[in-house]
Amino acid sequence: xxxxxxxxxxxxxxxxxxxxxxxxxxxxxxxxxxxxxxxxxxxxxxxxxxxxxxxxxxxxxxxxxxxxxxxxxxxxxxxxxxxxxxxxxx
Amino acid sequence: xxxxxxxxxxxxxxxxxxxxxxxxxxxxxxxxxxxxxxxxxxxxxxxxxxxxxxxxxxxxxxxxxxxxxxxxxxxxxxxxxxxxxxxxxxxxxxxxxxxxxxxxxxxxxxxxxxxxxxxxxxxxxxxxxxxxxxxxxxxxxxxxxxxxxxxxxxxxxxxxxxxxxxxxxxxxxxxxxxxxxxxxxxxxxxxxxxxxxxxxxxxxxxxxxxxxxxxxxxxxxxxxxxxxxxxxxxxxxxxxxxxxxxxxxxxxxxxxxxxxxxxxxxxxxxxxxxxxxxxxxxxxxxxxxxxxxxxxxxxxxxxxxxxxxxxxxxxxxxxxxxxxxxxxxxxxxxxxxxxxxxxxxxxxxxxxxxxxxxxxxxxxxxxxxxxxxxxxxxxxxxxxxxxxxxxxxxxxxxxxx
Numbered sequence: 001x002x003x004x005x006x007x008x009x010x011x012x013x014x015x016x017x018x019x020x021x022x023x024x025x026x027x028x029x030x031x032x033x034x035x036x037x038x039x040x041x042x043x044x045x046x047x048x049x050x051x052x053x054x055x056x057x058x059x060x061x062x063x064x065x066x067x068x069x070x071x072x073x074x075x076x077x078x079x080x081x082x083x084x085x086x087x088x089x090x
Numbered sequence: 091x092x093x094x095x096x097x098x099x100x101x102x103x104x105x106x107x108x109x110x111x112x113x114x115x116x117x118x119x120x121x122x123x124x125x126x127x128x129x130x131x132x133x134x135x136x137x138x139x140x141x142x143x144x145x146x147x148x149x150x151x152x153x154x155x156x157x158x159x160x161x162x163x164x165x166x167x168x169x170x171x172x173x174x175x176x177x178x179x180x181x182x183x184x185x186x187x188x189x190x191x192x193x194x195x196x197x198x199x200x201x202x203x204x205x206x207x208x209x210x211x212x213x214x215x216x217x218x219x220x221x222x223x224x225x226x227x228x229x230x231x232x233x234x235x236x237x238x239x240x241x242x243x244x245x246x247x248x249x250x251x252x253x254x255x256x257x258x259x260x261x262x263x264x265x266x267x268x269x270x271x272x273x274x275x276x277x278x279x280x281x282x283x284x285x286x287x288x289x290x291x292x293x294x295x296x297x298x299x300x301x302x303x304x305x306x307x308x309x310x311x312x313x314x315x316x317x318x319x320x321x322x323x324x325x326x327x328x329x330x331x332x333x334x335x336x337x338x339x340x341x342x343x344x345x346x347x348x349x350x351x352x353x354x355x356x357x358x359x360x361x362x363x364x365x366x367x368x369x370x371x372x373x374x375x376x377x378x379x380x381x382x383x384x385x386x387x388x389x390x391x392x393x394x395x396x397x398x399x400x401x402x403x404x405x406x407x408x409x410x411x412x413x414x415x416x417x418x419x420x421x422x423x424x425x426x427x428x429x430x431x432x433x434x435x436x437x438x439x440x441x442x443x444x445x446x447x448x449x450x451x452x453x454x455x456x457x458x459x460x461x462x463x464x465x466x467x468x469x470x471x472x473x474x475x476x477x478x479x480x481x482x483x484x485x486x487x488x489x490x491x
Contacts, residue, residue: 049446055244
């Protein structure tokens with residue numbers, strides 16, 4: 001179902017740490033954000049806010065993040081993996 | 091697992107809206123009295139959210155042309171443009187728009203939504219890249235999806251941000267930049283000349299959606315691109331007949347010779363019934379009024395400035411400088427819904443706009459101005475806003491008008 005694979009839980013991934021920080025303002029119920037956290041259902045973030053967040057990520061990592069790819073991203077792990085892939089492909 | 095699970099919080103939102111009073115997204119106008127007034131629930135309502143910028147929907151000449159067209163050509167075309175649904179009325183309206191915009195090729199669509207869908211999906215394909223302003227209308231987003239192209243958003247009204255994102259793209263693929271002239275929610279205007287400079291430098295194409303700006307901006311009412319003096323540098327213009335042009339339908343225009351190929355490749359152009367005779371005749375008649383009566387535009391701007399001045403001097407927070415769209419920012423969705431209900435109870439209809447249909451999770455009471463409104467009606471709208479805002483304790487002291 002998820003075309004973007006999820007890599008094993010590693011605490012020392014700076015991209016994962018950065019995503020947790022970026023998503024923190026939307027964590028209304030103060031859950032622990034893991035790679036399995038669903039971005040739109042577990043956090044209080046609407047579809048437009050997700051798109052705005054993606055623009056920040058693009059600028060931070062100097063990547064282009066096509067909208068077509070965004071629809072395939074469900075979890076924080078998917079997002080982190082997509083950033084790794086796009087950064088690698090630069 | 092239920093088919094309707096995907097609607098998530100929508101049932102709850104619907105309930106919240108219903109408990110606040112009338113449903114802002116389900117208002118029924120029982121009778122339209124004029125371009126500026128309607129009857130709803132047995133009450134006379136002042137219309138301040140119609141996009142009827144030039145107020146031509148009840149213009150006697152436009153009504154007559156539409157009536158004559160029905161009598162002469164029938165109530166519907168019952169066919170698509172590529173079958174039995176191209177009438178002389180379609181082609182003559184395309185020629186009139188071509189003359190008005192100074193663009194060699196014009197395609198008439200059955201709605202403004204389809205004009206964006208058909209133009210974007212017709213022009214761009216899976217090998218192309220589209221860059222869209224973040225605040226673009228849903229029809230632009232949907233057109234992008236239908237195209238299968240790679241889609242990148244850039245920051246709203248920022249040519250510098252577009253420049254940066256174009257810079258990041260791998261060279262080679264075709265690039266189509268999409269912006270709007272006047273944005274429908276905040277009523278802010280695109281810096282067209284700066285965007286033209288950026289797209290030219292990167293060898294990209296530029297599409298400007300002038301749905302809200304035709305009839306409002308430019309020395310001859312052709313839109314924001316004309317106002318900025320760059321109309322001939324915009325590759326594609328998309329517009330609608332359902333705002334200034336008082337009808338239904340949409341159009342797309344270009345000087346590129348290849349644009350005519352969309353007649354044989356744009357699915358939203360080909361696979362839908364063509365625009366009806368009454369709508370075509372009304373759009374044509376309204377275009378004639380737009381071109382021959384510049385006073386419509388000056389009345390519109392007089393009203394726009396008066397409404398903007400009136401609302402901002404109350405201490406309400408507005409989203410942009412004066413234009414045909416004057417939107418009031420309200421701190422939360424709940425307050426916006428309550429404010430909207432009180433306005434409606436007091437006999438004033440405006441548009442309620444809430445996230446995710448708005449940029450930056452903003453809640454708005456969106457007014458659109460019409461040339462047909464009288465100065466007294468504008469005053470009444472401002473007074474009603476003032477009374478409601480005071481009752482709700484939403485007025486902040488203001489330092490300047």
